Amino acid sequence: MTLIEKINEDIKQAMKDRDQLRLDTLRMLKSKILTVDARGNLPDSEVIKLFKTYLGSLKEAMELSDSANRREAVERLKSEIEIVQEFLPKTPSPEETRKIVEQAIIDSEAKTKKDLGFVMKSIMKINNTVDGKLAKEIAEQLLSE
Incomplete structure (x- = not known):
């Protein structure tokens, strides 16, 4: 259906x-x-x-x-x-989102916040149901470290 x-x-x-x-x-x-x-x-x-x-x-x-x-x-x-x-695919939990972001950073070989665009693109390839706002926040935290 x-x-x-x-x-x-x-x-x-x-x-x-x-x-x-x-x-x-x-x-x-x-x-x-x-x-x-x-x-x-x-x-x-x-x-x-x-x-x-x-x-x-x-x-x-x-x-x-x-x-x-x-x-x-x-x-x-x-x-x-x-x-x-109810009509949207289930979004990953914050913990799952963090794992996806970490994997995307590894895949895109990002080092700094300047690489955020590449990370976001990689995140959407891995799982396009991720909350983009949350994923961006997590990526910024991880890239600033």
Whole structure:
């Protein structure tokens, strides 16, 4: 079952369950796909890229809402983020991410922070589900030592 098919099934289920937040979030995900391809004929890899971008914008909105002290908005965004993450591949834990970064540094033969771009490229070759922000922070720590 492709991601678009899964979303369609989940939309039907959310309607039956009268879960408005889930329904709204799933419809937004579907609209992201249909914006790129009106028929929804995107490969799952492209759909995942779209969802990762959307997830990033949700996280950014949550941070802004948190800094503006809007608790109800933060809670809603947290719920939306959880729903979007259901459709994304599992990201490695911080410990696993550290091991991946260490391997990428060895593979790219990086010595200083100037080599960070090569390290990030190597990380994505090893495992493209890694949280890029966390991986960059770990790489900067390791390269500064």
